[in-house]
Amino acid sequence: MAETTLVLIKPGGVERNLIGEVTRRVEARGLRVTGLKLIRAERGTVEEHYAEHRERPFFKDVCDYLTSGPIVCMAVSGTNAVKAIRAMMGATNPVEAAPGTVRGDLALTIDDNLTHSSSDPEAAERELKLWFPEGTVG
Ligand code: CMP
Secondary structure (H helix, E strand, C coil): CEEEEEEEECHHHHHCCCHHHHHHHHHHCCCEEEEEEEECCCHHHHHHHCHHHCCCCCHHHHHHHHCCCCEEEEEEEEECHHHHHHHHHCCCCHHHCCCCCHHHHHCCECCECCEEECCCHHHHHHHHHHHCCCCCCC
């Protein structure tokens, strides 16, 4: 099924010059980049993005982190894009992420797990509206 999902490359990924590596993997898989921008995220946008985690102990730290430097916002479209991207990024905790995944190959700690990707189609719709209010080309 044709879908569009959101990928964020977090400040650590941008700092480590991994924009190209992450994007290369997405495109090599056969998915299409249908929205792309490098921004400094507003605190309010990040807090809304992570609203489901508001009561979790890591909420403040993850919001601090996402606003600590530039991030890449990417809309990715294609067949089963939501599930395909989640699998490609690997488990949230990089030490549990399989080799061959972005996190399994390029990250080590949950606090700096390189990317965020939408968990399901409903989250994707909500997150794409939040990060791409201007729309995408998908
Ligand atoms: P992400 O997929 O962006 O969603 C929430 C983020 O919070 C997660 O990736 C991690 O970077 C961060 N985080 C920190 N600690 C935890 C935790 N214990 N469980 C889930 N996410 C965590």
